[in-house]
Amino acid sequence: MREAKPYVVIGRALLGEDLREEDVTITVSGGIVTSIEPAPRTPERWIVPAFFNAHTHLGDTVAMDLPARGSLADLVKPPNGLKHRILAATSQAELVRGMRASIIAMLATGTTGFADFREGGADGVAALREAAAGLDCRPIILGREGGEEVSDGAGISSVHDVGNAEEIVRNARAAGKLVAFHAGERKPDDVDDALAFEPDLLVHCTHATDAQLRRIVDMDIPVAVCPRSNWLLGVATSAVHPPIARILDLGGRLYLGTDNVMFVQPDMLQEMAFAATVYRARPDEILRAAVSGAGFAGVSGYLEEGQKANFLVINPLRNNISFSKDIQTTIVKRLDSSSICQTVLTMQ
The missing domain is CATH 2.30.40.10 (Urease, subunit C, domain 1)
Known part of the structure; x- marks a missing residue:
């Protein structure tokens, strides 16, 4: 209420x-x-x-459980991955309807805030704002493809996927906005380049090296991990990836997210249960990871x-x-x- x-x-x-x-x-x-x-x-x-869902792609609701095969790049890499082709072919009204349905699903399972990487430029940001209108939620919208200018900040794919990352970050910083990067989802080679921009948030770090994790913790950058998505997309096959235990051992700031609605329901209850079962972190550590992302929205x-x-x-x-x-x-x-x-x- x-x-x-x-x-x-x-x-x-x-x-x-x-x-x-x-x-x-x-x-x-x-x-x-x-x-x-x-x-x-x-x-x-x-x-x-x-709960605060620290990483979502709510636009993907319109492609929920679409039978799909291929590599991670084939499915979600901008600008021509399967999800991007589907989003481009979806009407604004249907996109809004799908995202609103996912927000309602999150609210029903105890999530009152989320940080979304929003494709589609300024129109995509406007669609998510329309989807969230009148609902009891606190969205943080991280735009792409020009949406950075009219949102809460920049939600950047791997630094290797974006040719103008330096310009995007410079403009976001000048406007006092947030900067978040996907990094280390498939392999660690883009983590150091992302860290060079001193982002406010890193997403995944599934295959970050120990040295990189130490740098992340030293720089006090939170990491939003998405275990179920990592497993479903084949970039994790054991409790070592994402390195939840190591981040916690190093005293890092761990957030929990659900990632693409195309593959995973945006349900933090399911995400917590999976993380606790597979990664065997203490319940209080998992619960904090499901709550602390609210700090990204500027609240306790x-x-x-x-x-x-x-x-x-x-x-x-x-x-x-x-x-x-x-x-x-x-x-x-x-x-x-x-x-x-x-x-x-x-x-x-």
Whole structure:
């Protein structure tokens, strides 16, 4: 829901970046969490930070599960990959309808914000804005092909795929906008070139070397990993890629994303469960990766006094998760949309 008047919710909450578990009464006024007070008795209700999908291509909704074969380049490399040919042949109205449907699907599964690499220039950016209009979500739109000028920044494919990356980055920086690169998805040879631009975000880093990961962490650049997409596209076949464990060991900033809707449903619940199962990271690490991307949108994302309201209210009695002995583990591995009974989000 859009929070307008003061709102009070009581339950067992995961508070702050450390996700500490406490029984509390939370008050939201003017879109801000104004107080979090201890509550001696609480109903069966969990209050948890909402999720931020740190990497999407929502335009690909119109090509969902299209039978397709070929290399990664054949499928998604600009400007002539299969997805780009499909997007070029799709009407604006159908594109908007598809992207809106995917945003609604994200909201139903607890995602209230996302960062989208938006193809199609200024018209593509306008289409995503139209798709998101009136919905309780916080989109970050990273344009391409001229869309950088009318969006939140630049969403650049591999530096080797774009001949004018230096110009794109220079213009984005001059306008005070964000810069994000795909890098290291198939092999590590484009990571160093991307790092030369000091981006605000790197996506994938599936095959980044240890030396490159150390540079990324030293430069404090977050990495948005997309494990399910990597596996489906054949660029990952083990828990070594993407290097989730190594990024965490080095103290890096890890975000979670779902990538192309053409191949993967934009569902952070599924992404968390897959990452926890295959990569065996701790539940709190996976949950933070699913929340921290909100920082890319300039907000905390966590449940803290003084922060913008952005959380989910979960009724565990709606299914068997009421038997949970560890809320974090259950949210990461078992939660589905049927238990999410309310979303509280401040849009501004």
